[in-house]
Amino acid sequence: MSAPVSVAKGAALVIAMRWTHRLIGLVSTLILARLLVPDDFGVVAQASLVVGLLDVLTDMGVASALIQNANATQRHYDTAWTIRLAQFSLASVAILLLAPTAGEYFGDARVVPVLQVMSLGLIVAGCENIGVVNFQKEMRFGLDFRFMFTKRLSGFLITVTLAILWESYWAMVAGAIGGRMVGVLVSYRMHPMRPRFSLAEFGSIFGFAQWMLVRNIGNYLNNNVHRLLVGGRGSTAQMGAYSLANDVAQMPGTEIISPLNRVLFPAFVRAKEDPEELNRLVLLALGVQALVAIPACVGLGAVAHEAVLVLLGEKWLSATAFIEILTLAYLVPSITSTPSYVLMSLGYVRLNAVVAWCQLVAFVSVAVLIMPTAGALEIAQIRLATVLVTLAGLLFVLVRTLPLMRWSSLLGVLFRPIAGAVCLVLAVDYVAALLPANPYVSLVAKVVIGALAYVLSVVALWWISGRPQGAESYLLSKLRSLRRARKKTS
Structure with a gap:
């Protein structure tokens, strides 16, 4: 059994393993993009939106409730498992009933049988062992990775194999269900807990989870209403291009920030009784996330x-314009995730829910009421504008919630990464006209030049500022530690 690790080691471990995990997804996407066409991606994307919507409408966030509760007993785990199984079963039945309506909305009858098959996968997922939540709660991230990696790898192998054999979107459906089935089997093999049907602690879990449900619905709609609008207003092929662009655009931010959040959430919970340590941890987390996520998103x-x-x-060239806008839209959530998890760790789930729903109302007001005929590109631009407003709102809430937090501190950790990203864009635009037409050469050259421009400008600004303690000094200290460790082993 792997032991708990520190926040720093846990973050490094989870990020490294998450990137390995994402590499599987990236390879899968690239292979499927070559084997299938945008129309195929559009069918599955439309069905996935419906599945995800009904899933989140019944999701009470029981895993987060268990992590937040330091004194959870077996009765809590049994209750959480029972609630989750009921949630997935309810969502599965709802999908079966709404499948014909979804087919009419998207104007594609192929969505109906896909939804009917995908509904079965939810019931399978609901049977997963709730005990694996402890891998994250107890910061045993090696086991956490092994579990997630096994599920993803199995789904990848099934999907790619069937895509080669069938050359059909059904390969993606079968791969998703196959990965969930493997996940259920592995969850019981990796953790000894054997949950039983119980609602003994329903009240205590629901007290936390009810606002998690409201928050999760708001977040899901924020992340997917734009896709629903594109699917309803455009063709299936356009939906496929937009959906793939959306998946690609969120990779830089989410694949860096998601693993960090898995480490930081339990760390924030442990530090919530020490305001000074919590303030230091929040600024460091926000600084590191901004320092890495901003150039990754802007660079893409x-x-x-x-x-x-x-x-x-x-x-897939039609996806280019979507990627350019959506990468910036996904940059903002990568920054706001730290304030969100801080509020959650302090028990302010209601505030998180309010912020999420304010963003949703703002987006719908513009995209549906003010601009009812907006096309896919305009919808992406509206999404970018609304997430920028949300960023300001969440930072304001964070300053008001943490007694030691100051605006000057927040802006201080964000200024250098933003300035460095501006230098990155200017450098890439400057050399674009000098590069050959070969896309391979041009891509490599732009990546190298952009990376150099960002690193040099950030280091220069940090040095001019007097080398303050923060993300830059933290990362440099870790690099020095790694260098010393290598020298000792060589």
């Missing part, structure tokens, strides 16, 4: 055209 947008040609092929 700067090389979107070449990246699409090299990785996906010419048939």
Whole structure:
């Protein structure tokens, strides 16, 4: 059994393993993009939106409730498992009933049988062992990774194998269900807990989870209403291009920030009784996330055209403009995730829910009421504008909630990464006209030049500022530690 680790080691471990995990997803996407066409992706994307919506409408966030409760007993785990199984079963029945309506909305009858099959996967997922939540709660991230990696790898192998054999979108459906079935089997093999049907602690779990449900619904709609609108207003092929662009655009931010959040959430919970330590941890987390996520997201947008040609092929060029905008839209959640998890760790789940729903109302007001005929590109631009407003709102809530937090501290950890990203874009735009037409050469050159421009500008600004303690000094200290460790082993 692996032992708990520190926040720093846990973050490094989970990020490294999450990138391995994401590599599987990236390879899968690239292979499927070559084997299938945008129309195939559109069918599955439309069905996945319906599945995800009904899933989140019944999701009470029982895993977060268990992590937040330091004194959870077996009765809590049994109750959480029972609630989750009921949730997935209810969502499965709802999908079966709404499948014909979804087919009419999207204007594609192929969505109906896909939804009917995908509904079965939810019941399978509901049977997963609730005990695996302890891998994250107890910061045993090695086991956490092994569990997630096994599920993803099995789904990848099934999907790619069937895509080669069938050359059909059904390969993606079968791969998703197959991965969930493997996940259930592995969950009981990896953790000894054997949950039983019980609602003994329903009241205590529901007290926390009811606002998690409201928050999760708001977050899901924020992340997917734009896709629902594109699916209803455009063709299936356009939906496929937009959906793939959305998946690609969120990779830089979410694949860096998601693993950090898995480490930071339990760490914030442990530090909530020490205001000074919590304030230090929040600023450091926000600084590190901004320092890495901002250039990753902005950089992808700067090389979107070449990246699409090299990785996906010419048939996906229509996704380029979407990627350029959506990468910036997904940059904001990568920054706001730290304030969200801080509020959650302190028990202010209601505030998180309010912020999420305010963003949703703002987006719907513009995209549906003010601009009812907006196309896919305009919808992406509206999404970017609304998430920027949300960023300001969450930072305001964070300053008001943490007694030691100051605006000057928040802006201090964000200024250098933002300035460095501006230098990155200017450098890439400057050299674009000098590069050859070959997309492979151009992509490599832009990535190298952009990375150098960002690193040099951030280091220069940090040095001019007097080398303050923060994300830069933290990362440099970790690099020095790694260098010393290598020298000792060599």
